[in-house]
Every structure is written in C-alpha cells, then in structure tokens.
Amino acid sequence: METYRDLPQSTYTLQTTESVRTGTWRTLRPVIDQSKCVRCYACWKFCPDLSIEVHEEGDYPKVDYDHCKGCGICSNECPKQAIQMVREESVCSI
Amino acid sequence: MLDLMTANAAAAKAAMLARVEVIAAYPITPQTSISEKLAEMCANNELRAKYIKVESEHSAMAALIGASFIGARTFTATSSQGLALMHEMLFWAAGARRPIVMPVVSRALGPPWNIWTDHMDVMGERDTGWLQFFCENNQETLDMILMAYRIAEDRDIMLPAMVIEDGFILSHTFEKVDVPAIEEVDFYLHPFNPDVKVNLNKPRRYGSLVMPDWAMEFRYNNALAMERAKKKVVEAGTAFKKAFGRDYGGLLEEYRCEDAEVALVIVGSAAGTAKVSADRMRERGKKVGVLKLRAFRPFPSDELLAVGKRVGTIGVFDRSYTYGQGGAIFGEVRNALFPLAGQVRTKGYIGGLGGRDVTENDFEKIFEDLLAISSGGKAGKEIEWVALKDGSLRW
Amino acid sequence: MIEVRFHGRGGQGAVVASELLARAAVMNRLHAAAFPFFGVERRGAPVTAFCRIDLKPIRTHSEIYYPDYVVVLDHTLLGMTDVLHGLKPDGVVLINTSKETCDIGVKWSRVAIVDATTIALKYGLGTESAPIVNTAIIGAFSKVCPQVPLDYILESILKASPGDKSLNAAAAKEAYEAVKGEW
Amino acid sequence: MPKFTLPKEEYISKGHSGCAGCGATLLARHVLKGLGPRTIINAPACCWSVVQGVWPRAALKVPVIDHAFECTGAVSSGIRAALDIKGIEDVTVVGFAGDGGTVDIGLQALSGAIDRRTDFIYVMYDNEAYMNTGIQRSGCTPLYAWTNTTPGGSSCACNESPKKRIMEMLIENGISYGATVSIAYPEDIVAKVKKAKNIRGTKFIHALSSCPPGWKISPAKSVEVARLATQTGVFPLYEYEDGAFAMSKDIKSRPVEDYLMVQGRYKHLTKEMIAEIQRAVDAGYEALKAKCGKGAGSAV
Numbered sequence: 021m022e023t024y025r026d027l028p029q030s031t032y033t034l035q036t037t038e039s040v041r042t043g044t045w046r047t048l049r050p051v052i053d054q055s056k057c058v059r060c061y062a063c064w065k066f067c068p069d070l071s072i073e074v075h076e077e078g079d080y081p082k083v084d085y086d087h088c089k090g091c092g093i094c095s096n097e098c099p100k101q102a103i104q105m106v107r108e109e110s111v112c113s114i
Numbered sequence: 115m116l117d118l119m120t121a122n123a124a125a126a127k128a129a130m131l132a133r134v135e136v137i138a139a140y141p142i143t144p145q146t147s148i149s150e151k152l153a154e155m156c157a158n159n160e161l162r163a164k165y166i167k168v169e170s171e172h173s174a175m176a177a178l179i180g181a182s183f184i185g186a187r188t189f190t191a192t193s194s195q196g197l198a199l200m201h202e203m204l205f206w207a208a209g210a211r212r213p214i215v216m217p218v219v220s221r222a223l224g225p226p227w228n229i230w231t232d233h234m235d236v237m238g239e240r241d242t243g244w245l246q247f248f249c250e251n252n253q254e255t256l257d258m259i260l261m262a263y264r265i266a267e268d269r270d271i272m273l274p275a276m277v278i279e280d281g282f283i284l285s286h287t288f289e290k291v292d293v294p295a296i297e298e299v300d301f302y303l304h305p306f307n308p309d310v311k312v313n314l315n316k317p318r319r320y321g322s323l324v325m326p327d328w329a330m331e332f333r334y335n336n337a338l339a340m341e342r343a344k345k346k347v348v349e350a351g352t353a354f355k356k357a358f359g360r361d362y363g364g365l366l367e368e369y370r371c372e373d374a375e376v377a378l379v380i381v382g383s384a385a386g387t388a389k390v391s392a393d394r395m396r397e398r399g400k401k402v403g404v405l406k407l408r409a410f411r412p413f414p415s416d417e418l419l420a421v422g423k424r425v426g427t428i429g430v431f432d433r434s435y436t437y438g439q440g441g442a443i444f445g446e447v448r449n450a451l452f453p454l455a456g457q458v459r460t461k462g463y464i465g466g467l468g469g470r471d472v473t474e475n476d477f478e479k480i481f482e483d484l485l486a487i488s489s490g491g492k493a494g495k496e497i498e499w500v501a502l503k504d505g506s507l508r509w
Numbered sequence: 510m511i512e513v514r515f516h517g518r519g520g521q522g523a524v525v526a527s528e529l530l531a532r533a534a535v536m537n538r539l540h541a542a543a544f545p546f547f548g549v550e551r552r553g554a555p556v557t558a559f560c561r562i563d564l565k566p567i568r569t570h571s572e573i574y575y576p577d578y579v580v581v582l583d584h585t586l587l588g589m590t591d592v593l594h595g596l597k598p599d600g601v602v603l604i605n606t607s608k609e610t611c612d613i614g615v616k617w618s619r620v621a622i623v624d625a626t627t628i629a630l631k632y633g634l635g636t637e638s639a640p641i642v643n644t645a646i647i648g649a650f651s652k653v654c655p656q657v658p659l660d661y662i663l664e665s666i667l668k669a670s671p672g673d674k675s676l677n678a679a680a681a682k683e684a685y686e687a688v689k690g691e692w
Numbered sequence: 693m694p695k696f697t698l699p700k701e702e703y704i705s706k707g708h709s710g711c712a713g714c715g716a717t718l719l720a721r722h723v724l725k726g727l728g729p730r731t732i733i734n735a736p737a738c739c740w741s742v743v744q745g746v747w748p749r750a751a752l753k754v755p756v757i758d759h760a761f762e763c764t765g766a767v768s769s770g771i772r773a774a775l776d777i778k779g780i781e782d783v784t785v786v787g788f789a790g791d792g793g794t795v796d797i798g799l800q801a802l803s804g805a806i807d808r809r810t811d812f813i814y815v816m817y818d819n820e821a822y823m824n825t826g827i828q829r830s831g832c833t834p835l836y837a838w839t840n841t842t843p844g845g846s847s848c849a850c851n852e853s854p855k856k857r858i859m860e861m862l863i864e865n866g867i868s869y870g871a872t873v874s875i876a877y878p879e880d881i882v883a884k885v886k887k888a889k890n891i892r893g894t895k896f897i898h899a900l901s902s903c904p905p906g907w908k909i910s911p912a913k914s915v916e917v918a919r920l921a922t923q924t925g926v927f928p929l930y931e932y933e934d935g936a937f938a939m940s941k942d943i944k945s946r947p948v949e950d951y952l953m954v955q956g957r958y959k960h961l962t963k964e965m966i967a968e969i970q971r972a973v974d975a976g977y978e979a980l981k982a983k984c985g986k987g988a989g990s991a992v
Contacts, residue, residue: 021748031747033745033747033748033749033750034748034749035748035749035750036705036707036749036750036751036753037705037706037707037708037709037744037745037749037750037751038705038706038707039707039749040707040708040709040745040749041707042706042707042708042709045712046712058694059694060694061694061695061696061697065697065698065878066718066875066878066915067718068710068712068713068714068715068717068718068721068914069706069708069710069712069717070702070704070705070706070721071706074696077694077695077696078693078694084706086706087706087707089711089712089713089911090712091712091713091904091911091912091914092712092713092910092911092912093713093718093911093912093914093915095912096912096913096915096916097915097916105912
C-alpha cells in the first residue's frame with residue numbers, strides 16, 4: 021500500500037486483526053499449572069481475547085502469549101486456582 | 115409517451131423507470147407527493163421495490179447506505195429541513211462511495227419558517243461530496259434522475275447524486291412530460307451491480323476506522339471521482355440524446371452566448387424565465403445570453419473560463435446567500451474566472467429567496483444593469499439583492 | 510528549544526508526565542507545550558506523548574520527529590517500538606527499568622536508567638499490573654535535563670498531579686536521586 | 693470427562709483492540725457463536741467499532757457495516773429490505789450497539805425499526821455509560837453511579853436517575869422477543885440468540901457487559917462482577933415472548949452490597965444509598981417474578 025492508487029474504493033477492510041500482537045500490552049501473564057488443571061475450559065470460555073487455545077476436547081488449555089493482554093479473567097475464574105498471574109518482567113519477553 | 119404531470123410525479127416516474135429496489139423516505143413539504151406516488155406504485159406492484167417508511171430523514175439516508183452495501187439500487191427524496199437533518203449521513207454516503215440518487219425539492223431553511231423554494235438547503239450540502247444537478251423543468255427532472263443513476267453508478271465514479279427541482283415552482287406545477295418506455299430505459303440504464311458490496315463468503319468491514327496515515331488518501335480518491343464525473347456527465351448526456359432525443363448540453367447550457375456582450379449564470383427553474391427575457395432583449399438588439407449550469411457539483415470551471423474569454427461581463431443569479439461573498443454560485447464563478455481578472459467584469463445578484471417570484475421583468479432589469487457595466491458605466495454594488503424591499507424604486 | 514518524546518502504555522500516565530513537565534518549565538519562566546499522539550488509547554497499549562520547552566513562545570503545532578530526549582516509562586516497550594527513532598545524535602534516553610544498562614540492549618551512547626516502577630509502587634502509586642510511574646520518571650528526567658530543575662518538577666507535581674500529591678512528589682524526589690548511567 | 697459447553701467455532705479474531713477484560717468483546721464472541729456465519733452486523737461508532745480494530749484490519753469474521761451513532765435501527769431496516777428484494781434468504785441481520793447508542797441517541801431509529809416490524813436482532817451491550825468517549829453518563833447509568841459527567845460533589849450525589857427501563861419501553865413498542873443476558877453466563881447467551889434467530893420481527897437482547905476502566909474494577913474481576921449483578925438481583929436474567937415473561941435463572945441470593953462495593957464507581961455510596969438501591973432491586977425482582985408466574989417456560 022504505497023499511494024492512494026492502491027486503496028480500495030470505500031474504506032472496507034482487507035484482513036483480520038490476527039497479525040496484531042496485542043500480547044505487548046500486558047504487564048502480567050497467566051501461567052497454567054497443568055497438575056491442578058481439570059480441563060473444565062472455564063478459562064477458554066471467559067477469555068475476551070481468544071488467547072486460551074484448546075485444539076481437541078480433552079487437551080489441556082494453552083495460552084497464546086502473542087495475543088493475551090494479561091487481563092487475568094482466566095486466573096480469577098479458574099475453579100482450581102491453576103492459573104497464576106506473573107509479572108511480565110521476570111520472564112523472557114515474548 | 116406524452117403526459118401532463120408535476121415535477122414530483124416526474125421524479126417518482128423516473129424512480130419507477132430506473133427500477134429502484136429500496137426506497138426509504140420521510141414526508142416533508144414540498145417533496146411529500148414523491149413519497150406518496152412511490153408508496154402507491156409499490157402498493158400495486160407497478161414498482162417492485164421495498165419501501166421503508168422511516169421515522170426521519172436521517173434514518174432514510176442511513177437505511178439506504180445499508181441497503182446499498184447489499185447491492186440494491188436505492189432512492190429517496192427530501193427538502194429543506196429534512197435535507198439538513200440528513201447532513202451527517204450525506205457525508206457518510208459519499209465517503210462510503212454509495213451511488214444513492216435523491217431528488218431534492220429545494221426549499222428555504224427556517225427561520226424565517228418558509229415552505230417555498232430557494233437554494234439555501236442544497237447549497238448547504240455542496241461540500242458533502244455529492245454530485246448536484248439542477249433542473250429547469252419537469253422534463254429535465256425526470257431525465258436528470260435517469261442520467262444521475264448512470265453517472266453515479268459508473269465504476270469510476272460511485273458517488274451519490276442530488277437532482278434538484280425547485281419547490282412548488284416545479285414540484286407542484288403541471289407541465290408536459292414525455293415519459294420514455296421502460297424497455298428503452300433498461301437499455302440506457304443497466305441494473306446496479308457494484309464491485310463493492312457485502313459478500314457473506316468474504317466477510318469484510320465496510321466503514322472502519324482509518325488513522326491519519328491513510329485518511330487523506332481516501333479523501334483524495336473521492337476528489338478524483340468528482341473530477342472524473344465532469345466527463346461522465348457529458349457522456350451520459352450524449353448517450354441520453356441518442357436514446358431519447360433530448361440534449362441538455364452537458365455540464366452547462368450556453369443559451370445565445372455565441373456573440374453575447376453580457377451573460378447571466380443561473381440554475382433551476384428561473385433559467386427558463388431568464389431565457390424568455392433574453393429573447394425579448396435580443397429582439398431589441400441587445401446582445402445578452404444565459405449560462406444555465408446543470409451541474410453545481412462537479413463545478414464546470416473550465417467551461418466557464420472558456421465563456422469568460424468571449425463574454426466581457428458575466429452576472430450570476432443566486433437563490434442562496436452564503437454570508438461570505440454573496441451567493442454560493444457567485445463565489446465559485448468568480449473563482450473559475452479569476453485567471454481572466456481584469457478582462458471580465460462580474461456581478462452577483464441575490465434573488466428569489468423564500469419563494470419570492472422572479473419575473474421576466476426582473477431579468478430584463480438585470481440584463482440592462484449588466485449592459486451598463488459592460489459599456490463602462492458605473493460599477494455599482496458588486497452584490498445586489500433583486501426586488502428587495504429597500505425603499506428604492508429600482509425593481 | 511528542547512523536544513522530549515515520552516513512550517508509555519495506556520494507564521501508566523505518559524500524557525500526564527508530559528503535562529507536568531511542561532507545567533514545571535512554565536514555572537521556571539520558560540515557554541512549553543505538551544501534547545499526546547492522538548491515537549486510540551487503550552490500557553496497556555503503547556502511547557506516545559510530546560513536550561516542547563523553549564525560551565521564546567512555542568508556535569509549532571506538529572509532532573516531534575527529532576527529539577533531544579526520549580523517556581521510556583516501560584522498558585518492555587523497547588522490544589516493540591523503535592524508541593530511538595529520530596533521536597538527535599547527542600540526545601539522551603531515560604529508561605524506567607530494574608535491570609542494568611548493559612542488559613537492556615539499548616545501543617546508544619547517552620543512556621540513563623531508573624527503577625521508577627519499584628519507587629512508584631513503594632509510594633502506592635498505581636498497582637502491580639498498572640504502576641503509575643509518570644511523576645517518578647519526570648523527577649528522574651530533571652536529573653538528566655538541566656533546563657528543568659527538580660524544584661520546579663516538585664512544584665508542578667504539588668500543584669497539578671492527580672492522586673496523592675505529596676506521595677507523587679516524594680516518588681519524583683527519590684527517582685531524581687536514583688538515576689544511574691552516563692548521559 | 694472435559695466437555696465443551698459452547699460451540700467451538702469463533703467468529704471474532706484475536707488481536708482486536710478491546711481493553712483487557714472488556715465485557716463487550718466477550719459478549720460479542722458468544723453472541724456470534726449463537727448467530728453463526730450467515731450474519732450481517734451493523735454497528736455505530738462506539739467502543740465496539742474501535743474494538744474491531746483499525747483499517748485495513750477487522751476483527752469480525754462476518755460482514756459488518758459501520759454507520760453513524762443514531763441510526764442502528766435504520767441501517768438494519770435498510771439491510772433487511774435489500775436482502776429481501778434481492779431474494780437473499782436465511783441471513784440474520786444484527787444491530788449491535790451500546791447502551792447510550794440505544795436508549796439515548798439511537799432510540800428513535802430503533803423505535804422506527806420495531807414499528808416497521810423489521811426482521812432483525814438488536815443486541816445492546818450495556819456497560820452503563822458512554823465508555824468510548826471516556827465514561828460519561830448515559831440513560832443506562834444506574835442510580836448513584838459515578839461517571840465523569842456525574843462526578844458527585846457538594847451539590848449532587850453522582851447519577852441522580854435510575855436506569856431507563858428500556859425492555860419495558862420496547863415491549864410496549866412491539867418487539868416480538870426480548871431477553872436479558874450476561875457475559876457471566878455464556879451458555880445462556882448462545883441459547884437465547886439461537887432462539888431469537890428463529891423468531892420473526894424485531895428481537896431485543898439487553899446484555900450486561902462489564903467495563904473495567906468504566907466501573908473501576910480490575911480487568912480480572914470483569915466476569916465475576918457481572919455474575920454478582922445477577923446473584924444480587926440487580927440484573928436478573930429473563931425472557932419475554934407473546935406477552936409472557938420467563939425467569940432464566942432465579943438465583944437472587946446475595947445483598948446488593950456484595951455487587952456494589954467491589955466497584956470503584958460505587959465506593960462513595962452511603963448506607964442509606966445502598967439501602968435505597970436494595971429496596972429498589974427487591975421490588976423490581978418481586979415484580980418480575982410475579983410477571984413470570986403467569987408466563988410460558990424458560991428457554992434454557
């Protein structure tokens with residue numbers, strides 16, 4: 021997209037927001053302790069950023085750190101306290 | 115076939131001939147009978163269209179923008195306060211490149227509360243990015259709506275268009291109108307099939323939030339489309355003449371200007387009256403002409419410049435006032451003629467506001483005034499209000 | 510004329526930092542202007558703010574492209590935004606980080622660092638997930654920028670800082686002392 | 693055995709610009725699970741249009757038509773009319789707007805759409821103030837709640853009028869189905885959206901959608917606070933259809949204080965104010981239960 025000639029006629033969008041790494045927004049990140057996780061998928065259900073991934077029923081939930089904003093809902097909703105929110109600085113960046 | 119009808123009836127007929135698919139209209143004097151006629155046509159299937167009886171003009175334009183994104187040919191009509199209420203959505207329709215066609219039955223904006231014609235309403239919308247065409251009579255109203263669809267829906271244009279008929283003077287006046295057969299119109303105006311419309315299999319967002327990095331370029335593309343429209347107006351006119359035999363002269367009509375010493379720029383129904391006065395002056399050997407603008411957006415600046423090189427004195431009759439340099443047309447004509455500053459003399463006339471009748475006699479006085487200026491007489495006021503009750507016996 | 514660019518995240522107070530710095534300069538009988546980059550502010554999303562300070566009235570109304578100072582309120586931004594973009598050759602970078610200069614990987618000659626987050630949290634400014642580091646960082650800034658002495662920074666904070674003014678002033682003072690690095 | 697209680701397909705992409713913990717985004721995610729792919733959404737300029745991201749990117753995986761603030765109902769009517777005349781069938785048209793965009797500036801267009809029996813679902817995500825412009829009072833801001841335009845002071849006590857009773861207003865206007873939903877109960881959202889899809893005419897869904905910056909709560913508490921609203925009876929979950937009301941979750945079991953005191957926007961409340969709110973909530977809840985007594989069974 022270099023000049024006005026490359027623009028579509030009218031402001032319609034061209035791709036999804038998947039390429040936006042909103043993970044850079046967080047200051048705390050969720051870490052799932054699989055030993056406590058009972059795979060009830062509450063974390064998957066309540067994530068506003070679709071950053072808890074469960075490919076097949078029965079899999080353990082996995083965090084997509086590219087997109088997770090660190091809101092902490094998963095940690096708060098987990099019935100088994102299996103998800104801890106950890107300060108971003110103490111682990112390597114994404 | 116020939117019929118006798120008002121300009122409103124002609125507008126409704128044009129909508130039917132154009133096989134519009136979604137109408138959203140709200141009643142307002144003097145446009146109302148367009149809405150009524152359309153409702154009647156839809157009710158008895160003379161026109162197969164969805165007629166959304168919206169609860170306001172703002173919603174009328176909003177509904178049509180939605181419908182147009184699905185790919186339907188859309189139509190509405192309004193006047194004065196209703197057009198002003200649509201203002202926000204007029205920008206949206208143009209920016210979204212939705213070729214909605216809308217007759218505007220021009221009417222004063224209150225206060226003073228007034229249901230009669232002037233152009234304060236349409237001139238208030240000149241910067242929204244809409245094409246604006248003025249009609250001299252009921253026949254031109256019908257024909258211009260058909261041409262407007264062809265221009266507006268052209269892939270290189272995709273801009274909405276207003277077709278302006280003067281309130282009461284045309285909207286409620288019966289005139290002879292030749293109504294073309296719908297099959298002929300089908301040949302002139304193909305079905306609306308836009309490149310940009312909703313596709314359920316390729317979901318996109320139509321509108322979106324554009325940051326400073328690209329917003330200007332989108333605006334520039336709108337500007338280019340308006341420029342390109344100049345050629346399309348002429349093309350649509352030529353094709354219309356071929357199909358239906360009526361030629362309106364493209365962006366503007368030069369009436370007896372070939373050898374004119376003075377010419378009066380004018381739009382709308384008063385152009386007819388001015389032509390009659392010009393003929394009468396010509397009979398007395400006075401070399402006067404009428405420059406009838408058919409398009410105000412796009413503005414025919416090159417064509418005016420060309421006339422300015424031949425005609426030494428150009429007057430402009432405005433049925434609007436901008437609280438700046440006289441009427442809306444006057445300012446733009448002077449802009450266009452600026453390269454000839456010093457060679458061509460100009461004067462602005464404000465008249466016909468709030469339904470004030472503009473007579474043949476008024477135009478003869480205007481032509482006399484212009485001739486006096488042309489022969490080096492007193493310049494007088496640069497902008498003059500015609501037939502103003504100011505105690506002078508001038509008019 | 511000195512031009513300052515602040516890099517922070519929504520909710521960390523970068524915009525207020527630029528305002529308080531400008532106010533401090535005005536209290537020092539200088540001319541100043543402060544403005545944010547008008548974007549979509551979201552808590553946590555990168556935010557930029559600007560401040561111009563000069564002896565004569567400031568009439569330019571456009572963004573700052575070649576700053577004399579860059580102030581980074583959150584070192585995790587280093588990996589994402591090019592905070593050094595357009596920095597003048599002799600410009601100074603001030604970074605809020607708890608790490609040492611060497612291992613935050615900033616390739617620049619004049620770098621000052623301060624752990625504004627720890628100082629801010631010590632004075633109860635903001636929360637663990639959203640520390641408010643703006644007053645601490647402009648305290649540290651006055652150490653690297655002679656045109657705006659600490660007294661005026663404190664005066665500005667005591668007059669206009671949101672939240673507890675004395676705690677914010679204390680944080681600014683402590684950060685002023687805690688600045689390390691060569692600049 | 694671990695089980696999914698919701699459809700797996702997602703119709704919203706990652707990387708959208710909702711604030712961390714945004715209730716409206718979570719709501720949209722589950723509403724879309726109920727709607728499915730053959731859906732066209734129209735939305736006004738509001739939080740939600742910013743959340744969808746910046747051009748050239750879009751967060752939703754269904755077509756969206758943007759428009760000005762006041763015309764959600766009108767644009768939905770336009771879309772439906774065009775679909776009908778073009779013979780495009782089994783497409784759900786959905787107007788998706790905020791509380792202010794619905795009960796204040798958008799009420800006229802919505803009332804018109806209902807009056808015209810436009811066939812569409814209107815989802816109002818209710819975060820109880822104008823959040824996109826920075827938390828200003830709307831017609832849905834609750835009694836005594838703090839906002840930036842009801843800051844409270846010596847002369848007044850924050851927001852001085854109760855929430856507009858929008859569901860009752862629209863029932864009288866003529867909706868064919870109404871329901872309240874909350875982000876704390878996703879399964880309830882999906883069930884009610886699916887039910888609404890199969891009803892003709894205008895369907896109105898009033899969704900409680902928490903807002904961490906606006907309600908002054910930690911993002912992590914976003915869902916929990918919404919749940920408390922239902923557990924304390926502040927936001928009961930129910931349905932309306934053909935004149936009958938049905939309670940979806942009769943679980944009012946906790947005092948309103950539990951809900952109010954975890955939110956910074958209520959931290960100034962006095963004992964009297966809390967008592968007044970409790971009385972109003974109890975009375976409202978009893979009135980709703982009475983209406984539900986005579987109604988049909990619940991959807992869920």
